[in-house]
Structure formats: C-alpha cells, structure tokens
Amino acid sequence: MGKYKEAKRIQVESSTIKSIYHSKTKKLLEIEFYKDRKREKGTSIYSYTPITESGFEALKEANSIGGYFHKFIKNNSSLECTKIE
DSSP states (O other): OOSGGGGOOEEEEOEEEEEEEEETTTTTTEEEESSTTSSSSSSEEEEOOOOHHHHHHHHHHOOOOHHHIIITTTTTTEEEEEOOO
C-alpha cells in the first residue's frame, strides 16, 4: 500500500480521507482517499510534495481534515501531485 508501510499511516476521522502519512526528509505527504462516500469501492493513494512538517501538523490538527485538504492542498499550484495507487 503506497510507498511506505501501512503501519506508519495515521488513521483519521474523515468522510473522504482514510489515512495520512508524512516523510519529513522528503517533504512528502501521502493521502489515502476513499473512492466513494459509502466506503465500498476501496481507496486511492496520492502523494503531494513539498509539504513541510508544519503543514502536515496543521492538516493533522485541523477541525476538518477534508476541509483543510480542499482549501490548502488540492488545487495548490506549488505542490506536485502523483497518484500512487
């Protein structure tokens, strides 16, 4: 699952995001998304770079992780997005 071990992933409370992972050294964020709201069709994983440690902490601590993602990460032209799975 993804480039990194599933054990390193942080499971989150979100209707659209299952888990997140951050590499400090690579400034890489992986997000595992549910493919559908009912969570019946599995997941997809995307990576985003560069994401600083403070950016990752802000995502983790956000009241709405999905809301934070949509506002600050999804359409951010300074980030590179790659589909992993």
